[in-house]
Amino acid sequence: MTEPRTAPPRAAVVAAAVLVGLLAVGVIVASRFAPDADQPMAQTGPLGLVPVDAPQSTSPDCADLLAALPAEVPSNGGVLAALPLADPAPAGAKAWGERLDPVVLRCGLRKPPELTPTSALQEVSGVKWLPVRGDLSTTWFIVDRPVYVALTMPDSAGSGPLQTISTIVGTELAAQPVDP
Template identity: 55%
Template sequence: MPDSDTGAPPRVVLVTAAALAVALAVAVGVFAWVKGSASPGAGPLPLVPVPAPAAASPACATLLDAAPAELTSNGTRLARRELAAPAPPSTLAWGTTDPLVLRCGLDRPPELTPSASLRLVNGVQWLQVPGEGASTWYVVDREVYAALTVPDTAGTGPLQEISDTVAAKLPARPLRFS
């Protein structure tokens, strides 16, 4: 009903409309802020495929089936992460920001030479291949090659836990250089 003097809507209608507009603007702003501040690791993790000719091997199935649901990195428990489709075969990941990625059935790393420096962790021989912000550690003494990519900020826990799984599930074999 218009104001009798000016023909404008009643003051209560104007105040209510203004309050609704402000509430809507605040709601949109809060939604945008929450969505923008959501963890960058939320949702499935997209990974590029890499050559993994033995990914379908029984050894990879055994290793991935036995892999822990969580890994510990610097005292923090990292849950297993869903992979975006199409996910590379025989691949697992843990954590949200700077995830750890385990791949199985890979080609022999070209860095594996008779003079390569290897590290023995819980009975498993690993070859470290440093990268930018992360290192990829290759299991080199088993039937299949597997690799754990670990951010430089991670502790040694993930490598130790995956070593325990590898040692328990895959028998050691002599190193192969060709």
């Protein structure tokens, strides 16, 4: 013989409904404050740059160039402010813009392997550059000065940083023939 079932007490049903409601509110509130998995988290503090092979980064030419670089560079109608670099900062480096997608200059590098006798160079304000395109950025190498300089820019930066650096390089570093 089976025993008759009795309904749960009304207070237990109300308590369960309130708990489910609080859980739903908690999930909604937590989702508003949790980082978006599709968006990178913003970084704070100085920008960390990995060291690269730059044997002339401490040369007088690089010191003169770095001293002449501005605190801001133009970019797509706006300006990109210089970023502080994390210690130990690589010699011959400077950066501007956003930490997640900065414009980075490096002075005193070795000759880029992409520089060949048939390389397509571009001239900006009298300075010869070798563009090396990446997925979302381009690294521009200055190839007609006593030191090699690289300027890596996200595609969104426009031509302002390239034009500004070209003008400064034209006054700070003597031109010389390209040596592929």
